Amino acid sequence: MAFELPSLPYAQDALEPHYSANTLSFHHGKHHQAYVTKLNELTEGTDDAKKSLEEIIKSSSGGLFNQAAQVWNHTFFWNSMKPGGGGAPSGALAEAIDKAFGSFDKFKEEFKAKGVGQFGSGWVWLVKEGGDLKIVTTANAETPITNGQTAILTCDVWEHAYYLDYQNRRPDFLQSFLDNLANWDFAAANFDAA
Incomplete structure (x- = not known):
């Protein structure tokens, strides 16, 4: 059976104006x-x-x-994105983020910094590994699956992911992802299932 392109979980214009x-x-x-x-x-x-x-x-x-x-x-x-996303997680995931990073604001700072610092093409991930939350980056097609980690949330930092909307402003894209797009319900479900 052939692999198929999965449908988007929202309408193509549902993330505007943050993702066109x-x-x-x-x-x-x-x-x-x-x-x-x-x-x-x-x-x-x-x-x-x-x-x-x-x-x-x-x-x-x-x-x-x-x-x-x-x-x-x-x-x-x-x-990892949804219309009206962003904000902050709640419940067990919020508690785990506070424990791992000190606060949600510190998590956002580190997530953005690691995404901006990823040289070339890749991804920035919130993952669970051995019961702990970590922020990791992967280059090109690399994925937490091969590192024994459970993906909780990700942002694509390949240029094609943001260039039409943000040009070379990767920091602005990551900030918008965190403030307006991040799907904390999806992340919480992944965290609970891990």
Whole structure:
């Protein structure tokens, strides 16, 4: 069975003005679709075609890993945002963030700093590892799955993720992600399931 481009969990213009329909059209409809298409080309007629994305990510390398991981990373990213997002988490996740980082404001500072500091293309993640929350970055298609970590929330810092809206202003994009887009309900569900 072929892999398919997952639908966005909201309308293409639902994140405006913080993330435009134009950006989503290119980022989801072209970039993400290209990873899905290439993944299907690479797995067609192989045993990998019957595996889940996670299984392929854990067992592959090179081009196959890159395509599978980018399909997974992007799907996770779409769910890490929501219309009217941002603000602060609540409940157990909020308590864990305060414990790990000292306060939610300190978490935001570190998340933004690590995302801005990621050289070149990559991702900034809030992850759970061994019961603790951490902020990590990954380059290119790398993903917490291969590091034994559970992804809680992510922001894509590849230039194509923000360039149409923010040009070279990655710090502004990360600030807008935290203030207006972050889906803390999704993050809390991931935290609770970890």
